[in-house]
Amino acid sequence: MILGKQDRSYDLPDASDSNTNKRANFQKSSPKVADFLKNNGFGQVQTLCKYLLAKAIRRNFVPLVLLGLNQSFFQMTPRTVAFHTLGCKLNYSETSALARLFEENGYLPVKFDDGADIYVLNTCSVTEQADKECKKIVRQALRHHPHAFVVVTGCYAQLKPQEIADIPGVDLVLGAGEKFRILDYVENLAKAQGKGMVRSGDVRDINTFTSSFSFGDRTRSFLKVQDGCDYKCTFCTIPLARGASRSDTIENVMNNARQIAASGVKELVLTGVNLGDFGNGTEVIEGHRAKKEALFVDLVKELDTLDDVARFRISSIEPNLLTNEIIDFVAESKRFMPHFHVPLQSGNDKQLREMRRRYRRELYAERVASIKKTMPHACIGCDVIVGFPGETEDDFLETYRFIQQLDISYLHVFTYSERANTLAATMPGAVPIEERRRRNHALRGLSEMKRRAFYAEHFGSVRPVLFEQHKNPALLSGFTDNYIKIEMPLEVGRVNTIAPVSLDNLTSTGEACAARAVSFEHSGADARLSQFSQVVLD
Ligand code: SF4
Secondary structure, eight states, rough: OOOOOOSSSOOOOOTTHHHHHHHHHHHHHHHHHHHHHHHOOHHHHHHHHHHHHHHHHHHOSSOOOOOOOOHHHHHHHOEEEEEEOOHHHHHHHHHHHHHHHHHHHHHOOOOOOGEEEEEEEEEOOOSTTTTHHHHHHHHHHHHOOOOOEEEEHHHHHHHHHHHTTSSOOOOOEETTTTGGHHHHHHOOOOOOOOOEEEEEOOOGOOOOOOOOOOTSSSSSSEEEEEOOOOOOOOOOOHHHHHHOOOOOOOOHHHHHHHHHTTTTOEEEEEOSSSSGGTTTTTHHHHHHSOOOOOHHHHHHHHHEEEEEEEEEEOOOOOGGGGGGGHHHHHHHHSSOOOOOEEEOOOOOOOHHHTTTOOOOOHHHHHHHHHHEEEEEEOEEEEEEEEOOOTOOOHHHHHHHHHHHHOOOOOOEEOOOOOTTTSSGGOOOOOOOOOHHHHHHHHHHHHHHHHHHHHHHHHHTEEEEEEEOOSSSEEEEEEETTTTOOOEEEETOOOOTTTEEEEEEEETTTSSEEEEEEHHHHHOOOOOHHHHHHHHOOO
16 A cells, blocks of 8 residues: 555656666666676766766866766766664664665765755664654754755654654655665655655565665674564564565575675674574474475574684574574584574563463573573573563562573563554553563663673683774773673774683673783683684684
8 A cells, every 4th residue: 555645646667767777878888887887886986986077177177088988977966865773783784775775876875964965764663752763863854954855764664654754854754665665766756845755555565575784883794684573472563564574595695794794894693573583484493384495594504604704693583493403503603603682571471471472481491591501601681571561560570580590691671662553552451651660670780780790700711802993992892702792902903803802800880891812822711712713813
């Protein structure tokens, strides 16, 4: 279904889209240069040519015959584009993919504050204040460039398109199925009087997968390998915002991983909405159907053969999909890090049932025990929701005690909030807001104790660290293989390298471990770590 705020309408471009034509003409008129552009990125080279041309004109170097480029190449108005992302790593990876799309088509990505011609806001539906945040960012964009064209997309745009279209200054709202066709829309919409055009189809019709990955600080990249979810958790709007579960092919993922590694990134984080369902593995893992295609464990095994990537992390995986086969493989792998993030949501079976989670607390405890048996040094994090409808004080205490005795390393605590169109929002037994906050506070305190205890267990040990820039220029930061955050004095040339460090004790803020670089030969570290260090340093 296509929604339109006003009766202003326009046609979607077909295969004869203007950029496609320009490229086809260019290919005919200058095949060698076109090949060069193809290999080096059309957008970047085009931007460079425009810059050189402007410079040449300023120096009266006319007439200018530049590599036989035809006139239409230079007649394209250079336009700038800026992005803002709200929400999860998946959104960040998708914003990066959108930025590359614009760049490859001759747009110049600029910083948000630099006053772009086009602003793209990629929204999230998880934050309670999605609407307020969206309005704030649109206002900021228009302050930087009052005549900018503003496009809003992402989960919130899919869930509440009309609400966003009504925000003053928003020109175009794109739903989940339209997100990656953004150029088609932008290039065919002139800035008009009317505002708030909505292009959002029915989320049930989305069946395509678009690869995306982010580069961030060039140390770590988030690679989307799966999207959407077929589960029916009663509190969650993500299936409504992103559609059914679908995955990339292993071949594509491998190509993307090679491309990311070629740019110098050392760590690749696999992301998805329901990552363990890669290849729609749920039914196979639950024993309801035979295996037909590659599942998540097959992807992990294939990626592990890539010499170009030093480290892989699995961003988050449902406990019912984290099989012993995956755990055992990670335990043996030199590239997959001993770090798991496994959503729990509640430590109380009654609540898990009401949430329609597909496991009970015993299974969760069993998963944690399996990980720790094969990797005693592994870091395990979990998500928990407090204040779900019907959660009594006793239920909450049961969750608290369950987590207290689990051998996990940190929590992400979420305060339940009612979401439109979810079953949970209609359930009786709403917990007062103040009480939800109190429970959140209590679990955050428990998380802090768990994290510090996990760090303390490793004082005096040696672990490999991928070094990153610290916000304090005199320091280096980074994470060990098992996700312990470290801090140490700056050593020039260390950023984006991996080396063993000795973990001493907590820093004064308690947020990280103070560390110092050591060599494995003198540290007495175990053979596997030494071997690992060798692999990543070679
Ligand atoms: S598994 Fe549940 S919580 Fe996670 S995205 Fe799917 S429906 Fe939402």
